[in-house]
Amino acid sequence: xxxxxxxxxxxxxxxxxxxxxxxFGFDTVAFFCxxxxxxxxxxxxxxxxxxxxxxxxxxxxxxxxxGHAPHTx
Numbered sequence: 001x002x003x004x005x006x007x008x009x010x011x012x013x014x015x016x017x018x019x020x021x022x023x024f025g026f027d028t029v030a031f032f033c034x035x036x037x038x039x040x041x042x043x044x045x046x047x048x049x050x051x052x053x054x055x056x057x058x059x060x061x062x063x064x065x066x067g068h069a070p071h072t073x
């Protein structure tokens with residue numbers, strides 16, 4: 001599903017950004033978007049957060065709901 005892939009991409013961006021903060025003290029989103037309090041940065045942070053919430057639903061979906069064929073032995 002398109003929304004699942006988009007959410008996963010945003011979560012990966014967020015994870016890389018947090019990795020940069022943790023390892024190097026460098027916030028890439030803030031650097032490119034004008035600081036942590038800039039509107040664009042806040043929008044990106046909010047989208048990453050919403051994507052993370054969406055990805056939680058992936059943990060609880062069945063194979064059929066995810067578009068996979070059921071497993072047969």
